[in-house]
Amino acid sequence: MKALEIFGISFSYNSPVDKSTSEVTEYVLRNFSMSLEEGKIHALLGPNGAGKTTLMRIITGILRGYSGKVVIFGNKMPDNRALLSIGYAPQAISLYMPLTARENLRFFGAMANLSDEQIAKRSDDVLAQTGLTGHANKLVFAYSGGMQRRLNLAVALLHSPKLLLLDEPTVGVDPQSRHHIYETLINLNASGMTILFSTHMMEEAERICSSVTLVDRGEMVFDGAMSAIDNLENFFLEKTGRGLRDD
Amino acid sequence: MIKRQLTEFVKKEMLIMFRDKQTILLLFLMPLALIFFMTLALKEVYADKIYERQIPLVIENESKSTKANLLEKKIQSHKLIKRIDLPPGMDKDRIFEYGKAQVLIIIPKGFDEGTKPVEIYFDPVLDTGHKVAVRSLMTGLTVEVVMGIDNLDTVVANLIIEKTKKNMDIPSPLQQAVPAYAIFAMFFIAIPMSIGFLKEKNDGTLQRLFTYSVSANTIALGKIIPYYIINVVQFLLMLFVGVFIAPYIVGSSFQTGNHLWHLIPVTLVVAAATTGFGVLVAALAKTPEQSPTLAATGAILMGVLGGIMVPYFVMSFMMKKLAMISPIFWAHQAYLDVFLRDADFSTILPKLVVLSLFALACFYIAGRRIKWM
Numbered sequence: 001m002k003a004l005e006i007f008g009i010s011f012s013y014n015s016p017v018d019k020s021t022s023e024v025t026e027y028v029l030r031n032f033s034m035s036l037e038e039g040k041i042h043a044l045l046g047p048n049g050a051g052k053t054t055l056m057r058i059i060t061g062i063l064r065g066y067s068g069k070v071v072i073f074g075n076k077m078p079d080n081r082a083l084l085s086i087g088y089a090p091q092a093i094s095l096y097m098p099l100t101a102r103e104n105l106r107f108f109g110a111m112a113n114l115s116d117e118q119i120a121k122r123s124d125d126v127l128a129q130t131g132l133t134g135h136a137n138k139l140v141f142a143y144s145g146g147m148q149r150r151l152n153l154a155v156a157l158l159h160s161p162k163l164l165l166l167d168e169p170t171v172g173v174d175p176q177s178r179h180h181i182y183e184t185l186i187n188l189n190a191s192g193m194t195i196l197f198s199t200h201m202m203e204e205a206e207r208i209c210s211s212v213t214l215v216d217r218g219e220m221v222f223d224g225a226m227s228a229i230d231n232l233e234n235f236f237l238e239k240t241g242r243g244l245r246d247d
Numbered sequence: 248m249i250k251r252q253l254t255e256f257v258k259k260e261m262l263i264m265f266r267d268k269q270t271i272l273l274l275f276l277m278p279l280a281l282i283f284f285m286t287l288a289l290k291e292v293y294a295d296k297i298y299e300r301q302i303p304l305v306i307e308n309e310s311k312s313t314k315a316n317l318l319e320k321k322i323q324s325h326k327l328i329k330r331i332d333l334p335p336g337m338d339k340d341r342i343f344e345y346g347k348a349q350v351l352i353i354i355p356k357g358f359d360e361g362t363k364p365v366e367i368y369f370d371p372v373l374d375t376g377h378k379v380a381v382r383s384l385m386t387g388l389t390v391e392v393v394m395g396i397d398n399l400d401t402v403v404a405n406l407i408i409e410k411t412k413k414n415m416d417i418p419s420p421l422q423q424a425v426p427a428y429a430i431f432a433m434f435f436i437a438i439p440m441s442i443g444f445l446k447e448k449n450d451g452t453l454q455r456l457f458t459y460s461v462s463a464n465t466i467a468l469g470k471i472i473p474y475y476i477i478n479v480v481q482f483l484l485m486l487f488v489g490v491f492i493a494p495y496i497v498g499s500s501f502q503t504g505n506h507l508w509h510l511i512p513v514t515l516v517v518a519a520a521t522t523g524f525g526v527l528v529a530a531l532a533k534t535p536e537q538s539p540t541l542a543a544t545g546a547i548l549m550g551v552l553g554g555i556m557v558p559y560f561v562m563s564f565m566m567k568k569l570a571m572i573s574p575i576f577w578a579h580q581a582y583l584d585v586f587l588r589d590a591d592f593s594t595i596l597p598k599l600v601v602l603s604l605f606a607l608a609c610f611y612i613a614g615r616r617i618k619w620m
Binding site: 057060061062063080083084086088090091092093094095096098099103106107108110111112113139155159 | 248251252254255258259262263266267450451452454455456457458459460461620
């Protein structure tokens with residue numbers, strides 16, 4: 001079964017969402033399609049500004065006003081069942097810093113409509129998975145960057161999603177936390193979870209992902225098995241060019 | 248499901264708020280300090296001007312006649328007057344420059360014969376209330392002496408009866424300060440409210456909520472309800488301090504009026520106006536750094552116009568007109584209606600309508616302008 005299917009998505013930040021601007025429509029995603037088999041770990045790669053985060057936000061229902069279709073486990077978005085089958089860890093640390101890890105998990109668990117008992121049990125599980133059990137009652141702003149990143153992942157895992165979406169889950173963390181996060185992802189995938197994550201860590205993507213989608217300037221430039229690629233970094237530069245992306 | 252989500256929103260916001268010392272300082276300690284300090288500072292402004300302060304006065308009796316001596320004796324024995332003797336060598340024309348006296352009375356030679364009137368000189372900085380009081384006192388005492396009346400008050404006792412009116416027009420300083428600074432602090436809720444919203448928008452926690460199929464309306468209510476509750480708590484705390492603690496410290500009493508239940512609709516509507524202002528600031532500000540300036544500027548301007556810093560009854564005519572554009576004015580007057588005037592609900596209702604319209608306008612504009620992403 002397909003965990004995720006995206007059909008011809010086009011999206012622009014200044015149209016049709018914001019009709020007040022007279023700017024020429026600039027598409028962040030243009031006729032973008034991809035699909036993801038259940039049970040895979042799939043890498044979403046692309047240079048800065050390629051449209052990866054926008055795509056994640058469209059899949060997770062944060063952004064609306066796109067053309068095309070997103071289907072999650074057979075449910076066309078927007079759909080509550082589809083949303084609750086997704087776990088999303090944004091690129092930014094999207095946590096409440098003045099709360100403890102456990103208080104954050106409690107709040108997001110309630111948003112995901114988990115019962116108090118489920119929240120308590122799953123909080124213990126995800127804190128153990130992300131190596132934060134001993135820090136569960138510390139305020140998040142006292143956490144290191146790596147711990148915050150792991151809690152960001154823990155929140156995404158709390159409601160036991162079938163599809164996990166991670167936007168650059170290891171950005172700004174030390175090798176130890178990065179290694180821990182990747183090991184967690186491998187274990188989650190081994191237990192049946194489908195994972196889609198964006199990253200600039202080519203070696204890690206090559207090591208743990210079975211398939212890859214390459215996106216550039218809002219368009220899909222490659223979608224296929226990782227085994228078909230000899231050297232991911234060279235392949236990436238071949239497909240997207242070596243020029244800087246400062247514009 | 249929505250009820251549970253809202254409950255968790257309230258808990259989360261309360262935890263965040265009460266762990267932020269600056270917010271506690273701003274919302275609770277600042278108004279408490281203002282109530283105490285402003286009550287003490289403004290005590291004179293609200294004082295019963297005639298009897299709470301004696302006016303330092305110099306009498307120059309140039310006549311020394313029997314009537315002049317009697318007048319001199321009557322003046323110096325009045326409780327409004329504190330007679331000052333002009334120190335030797337001091338020029339009476341420069342008496343006010345020395346700051347020793349504020350009134351100079353000269354009883355001239357020829358007073359007995361009615362050829363020369365009593366002269367009254369006032370320190371230019373003496374307020375109008377005291378000038379009127381001294382002038383009135385001198386008129387009465389001079390009439391008594393000239394007409395040979397022992398006490399003018401007993402003569403006019405059947406003509407003028409002074410009664411204490413239950414409904415006061417001028418509040419005591421504490422009576423003014425408690426609702427004034429409670430409302431002021433309630434409007435300051437816009438600062439933590441807007442900062443919280445904009446921070447969550449910037450760090451992505453707000454967007455993250457949408458991935459749990461939480462509706463925008465639930466998120467909006469989840470942001471509004473906790474601050475609404477805090478506003479009510481703020482008012483109750485200020486009222487508690489005003490009634491039970493402040494009187495012992497500042498020496499003024501606080502009366503709550505006979506229709507205490509009117510406080511319920513007034514406080515609920517005022518809290519709606521203040522949270523509406525907070526939502527508006529959150530919608531208009533672009534960054535968490537911008538919102539405190541916007542909120543504080545708005546609240547202070549509304550406070551100045553609305554009779555918080557400068558009491559409404561001492562404002563100029565023009566300022567009194569301008570005060571009406573401030574929701575703080577309507578809120579303050581509604582509370583004074585309850586506490587001091589024992590007003591009927593029909594008297595309070597128009598003020599609540601104005602505040603409700605302000606709240607609705609804020610929510611409407613914010614709803615049109617707010618960007619969740």
